[in-house]
Amino acid sequence: MIDDHHEELAALYAFDLLEGVELTAFEASRRADPALRRLVDELRAASTTLAHTAPEQTPPPALKARLMAHIGQSSTSDKVIPFRGAPLLAWSAAASFAISALWLGQLYTTARTENSLLIQQQALAEVSVQSAKNQLEADRILLEHQLQDAEVRLANLNQELKEQNDLARFKITTLSSMLGNSPEATAVAIWNPQKQEGVISVAKLPALAANEDYQLWVVDPQYSVPVDGGVFRVDPDSGEAKFKFKTAKPIDQVAAFAVSLERKGGVPQAEGPMVLLGK
Amino acid sequence: MNQVGEDVSAQSEQNAQDARLMADMARGDRQALADLYDRFSKPLFATSVRILNDANEAADIVQDVFIALWEKSARFDLSRGTAFSWAVTLTRNRSIDRIRMRRRRRELLDQAVPEDLGYARAENGAESADRMEASESATAVRRAVAGLPKEQQKALELAFFGGLTQQEIATQLSQPLGTIKARIRRGLLKLRDTVAPRV
Numbered sequence: 001m002i003d004d005h006h007e008e009l010a011a012l013y014a015f016d017l018l019e020g021v022e023l024t025a026f027e028a029s030r031r032a033d034p035a036l037r038r039l040v041d042e043l044r045a046a047s048t049t050l051a052h053t054a055p056e057q058t059p060p061p062a063l064k065a066r067l068m069a070h071i072g073q074s075s076t077s078d079k080v081i082p083f084r085g086a087p088l089l090a091w092s093a094a095a096s097f098a099i100s101a102l103w104l105g106q107l108y109t110t111a112r113t114e115n116s117l118l119i120q121q122q123a124l125a126e127v128s129v130q131s132a133k134n135q136l137e138a139d140r141i142l143l144e145h146q147l148q149d150a151e152v153r154l155a156n157l158n159q160e161l162k163e164q165n166d167l168a169r170f171k172i173t174t175l176s177s178m179l180g181n182s183p184e185a186t187a188v189a190i191w192n193p194q195k196q197e198g199v200i201s202v203a204k205l206p207a208l209a210a211n212e213d214y215q216l217w218v219v220d221p222q223y224s225v226p227v228d229g230g231v232f233r234v235d236p237d238s239g240e241a242k243f244k245f246k247t248a249k250p251i252d253q254v255a256a257f258a259v260s261l262e263r264k265g266g267v268p269q270a271e272g273p274m275v276l277l278g279k
Numbered sequence: 280m281n282q283v284g285e286d287v288s289a290q291s292e293q294n295a296q297d298a299r300l301m302a303d304m305a306r307g308d309r310q311a312l313a314d315l316y317d318r319f320s321k322p323l324f325a326t327s328v329r330i331l332n333d334a335n336e337a338a339d340i341v342q343d344v345f346i347a348l349w350e351k352s353a354r355f356d357l358s359r360g361t362a363f364s365w366a367v368t369l370t371r372n373r374s375i376d377r378i379r380m381r382r383r384r385r386e387l388l389d390q391a392v393p394e395d396l397g398y399a400r401a402e403n404g405a406e407s408a409d410r411m412e413a414s415e416s417a418t419a420v421r422r423a424v425a426g427l428p429k430e431q432q433k434a435l436e437l438a439f440f441g442g443l444t445q446q447e448i449a450t451q452l453s454q455p456l457g458t459i460k461a462r463i464r465r466g467l468l469k470l471r472d473t474v475a476p477r478v
Contacts, residue, residue: 011464054328067312
């Protein structure tokens with residue numbers, strides 16, 4: 001017994017009006033229920049009779065001729081014609097089938113072999129491609145390292161060049177003794193104008209008393225008096241010393257270096273005797 | 280035998296003749312195709328024109344349908360439905376596919392006035408039926424449809440020729456969806472009971 005709901009669904013189904021989930025569910029019910037299948041068939045047949053209710057229309061007279069011409073072009077071999085031949089023909093057909101099967105089998109084997117070869121060729125090609133990729137990658141890494149090395153070398157060269165340029169600008173002066181009792185006292189002063197700093201190395205200067213210091217002076221024409229370069233002491237035994245210094249004022253041009261003997265801690269302007277001088 | 284009984288009997292005989300023609304076509308008999316064309320082409324063409332509202336496109340559809348019947352005739356099985364039902368289903372589906380493809384649904388709806396249905400003339404009795412010059416089965420169907428309530432006629436007509444969804448039919452007829460479903464069900468069941476051949 002089919003209920004009203006399924007009758008309604010069957011009617012809608014006959015008109016192709018069911019969609020989505022409703023359609024899926026109904027088709028499942030239809031497959032499971034022979035009575036419902038029969039009802040659908042009946043309703044679908046009934047629905048097609050509505051074709052008779054369309055306002056009458058006569059097809060164009062040429063349509064039939066066109067159709068028959070089209071069919072005439074088709075080979076009769078296209079048709080499925082029931083076989084009613086003699087038994088001999090049946091055996092012939094069977095033999096033909098067997099030959100065809102053998103031929104198709106051979107074709108199949110050949111095709112499989114060709115397919116296998118193609119697969120192997122494809123695998124080899126893939127290996128070659130991968131190998132080329134690896135080589136390219138190795139080359140790329142090597143070039144990258146070479147480039148990094150070249151950059152380091154270039155940086156070093158630049159640094160060397162810079163240092164050479166700086167060295168060319170350095171002021172290097174030898175200072176001579178101005179003391180009668182210590183004529184062997186000497187010093188070398190180097191001034192880096194860019195960094196505004198220098199270093200002085202002295203030798204064989206007399207030992208200092210406890211309340212004394214040696215004081216370095218830098219002579220720059222732009223100033224009326226020498227510029228203070230700081231105080232230093234020497235080793236009492238060797239009379240040697242080496243110290244870095246910075247001036248109290250900016251130095252534009254070094255005309256001379258001088259070392260004087262001053263009281264402990266130094267003085268703003270030279271007061272004591274000059275012990276070393278160099279231009 | 281009453282009128283309904285005579286109609287059903289005539290229809291069964293026509294179905295049997297159609298089935299024989301299909302069998303002949305399956306054996307390559309072109310004359311059988313020509314005969315089937317003479318029997319089916321008018322209602323199929325009318326159906327397609329009714330759906331597409333375009334005689335040229337309808338002619339293309341009908342030609343395609345007969346070619347399909349010719350090529351697939353060996354598969355025809357009367358126990359699964361009549362040849363006419365098969366042909367109508369092919370025609371309707373292809374025509375609806377065509378209008379959906381053209382997206383001319385709205386235009387066609389606008390043209391779907393009740394006077395186009397052909398039912399009103401059938402309602403007027405023998406005089407209208409004579410004018411229709413239809414086959415016996417067509418006359419029987421029209422008589423059966425004309426006997427349906429007007430609202431069921433409209434629902435069936437839009438369901439068959441409209442290429443619409445359920446909801447679009449409801450909208451077109453300004454009725455709730457449930458009402459439309461019920462009208463289609465009752466109308467189609469009555470039509471089956473009156474004219475449809477037993478399969």
